[in-house]
Amino acid sequence: MTNPEEATELAALLDAYRRWETAPPLTMQMGFHDAWLLMSCVQMASKHPAVSARIVALMRHAGEAIQGAVCDTPELQAIAAQGWEDLLTMEGPPPPGDPGPRLAGTGVFHGSERVRPELLEPDRPGEHVWIVTVAYRVTAETLTGPAEAYLDQESFAAMQAGCYVCEQPFEKRLTHRRCPGEPG
Ligand SMILES: [Zn+2]
Numbered sequence: 001m002t003n004p005e006e007a008t009e010l011a012a013l014l015d016a017y018r019r020w021e022t023a024p025p026l027t028m029q030m031g032f033h034d035a036w037l038l039m040s041c042v043q044m045a046s047k048h049p050a051v052s053a054r055i056v057a058l059m060r061h062a063g064e065a066i067q068g069a070v071c072d073t074p075e076l077q078a079i080a081a082q083g084w085e086d087l088l089t090m091e092g093p094p095p096p097g098d099p100g101p102r103l104a105g106t107g108v109f110h111g112s113e114r115v116r117p118e119l120l121e122p123d124r125p126g127e128h129v130w131i132v133t134v135a136y137r138v139t140a141e142t143l144t145g146p147a148e149a150y151l152d153q154e155s156f157a158a159m160q161a162g163c164y165v166c167e168q169p170f171e172k173r174l175t176h177r178r179c180p181g182e183p184g
Contacts, residue, residue: 035070043083053151120164126178128163
């Protein structure tokens with residue numbers, strides 16, 4: 001529920017968005033250092049895991065406007081463009097001895113990007129590491145090219161809970177049992 005204060009803020013924002021629809025583009029002056037910093041901040045912020053794909057697309061649109069103004073050499077343009085492409089960076093080939101990506105029984109995709117690997121470690125030996133994996137349908141173009149991935153309600157395909165370590169799907173009875181460790 002929104003309180004009166006929030007409702008007033010929301011009304012002010014909605015009014016602004018309506019006016020901005022038809023307003024001419026903003027003209028402003030900014031130093032090159034500030035502009036480059038701002039663009040880099042937008043790139044970094046857009047990689048935060050809590051930011052939805054749609055907001056990422058909006059952030060990218062705004063960031064690229066700054067990028068177009070600040071990048072005064074092709075080299076800078078390339079560096080800035082790479083900053084966006086890193087959004088969908090996947091790990092390179094696995095190091096020797098690493099079995100590499102595999103789709104396990106729980107649907108855990110090992111070898112994928114791990115933002116906070118410490119969360120995937122048991123707190124105590126023998127403890128299951130319960131996780132929920134979420135599957136989104138994407139295209140090959142999304143994973144290989146500049147196309148933007150919309151990880152939203154429309155592409156949401158599946159969700160499953162299981163142990164990251166032993167890869168057993170979650171069952172209440174397993175919470176009383178020791179985690180047997182990595183399978184096989
Ligand atoms: Zn386990």
